[in-house]
């Protein structure tokens with residue numbers, strides 16, 4: 257899109273956020289299904305629930321701005337999730353896979369934190385107080401999700417992963 261004003265830049269980044277959340281809605285069930293740890297599965301399921309909430313907030317903001325939800329494709333989240341899908345293909349269900357998926361989840365969370373951090377500050381600069389407040393709620397939840405994943409890694413998964421040696425699939429999955 258052509259960006260001429262800060263409103264345009266805000267719109268563009270809102271579209272990136274929207275596509276990011278939509279892509280996560282589509283992919284998170286598959287990731288939750290692939291993990292070994294029950295606690296980690298619950299964390300991914302909770303993230304899926306929150307992703308629905310994040311999408312609803314973005315819908316609300318687009319309607320306040322009287323702009324469409326948009327068409328930008330978010331290649332960053334597609335790339336991070338794509339790497340996560342490769343891990344699922346190449347590592348058997350195990351604490352090792354869990355540790356690797358937590359690292360991917362952390363990369364996605366940090367990307368979302370950066371995105372929503374910028375969106376909050378653009379909205380505040382434009383005096384869009386209601387939008388800024390919704391974006392801030394999402395930003396806080398992204399930070400909490402990142403901390404929850406890190407806690408699971410530190411408390412159990414990384415230690416359990418030390419004991420596991422992956423045997424590559426004899427017939428690699430395509």
Ligand SMILES: [Fe+2]
Pocket residue numbers: 277306307310368398
């Ligand atoms: Fe999100």
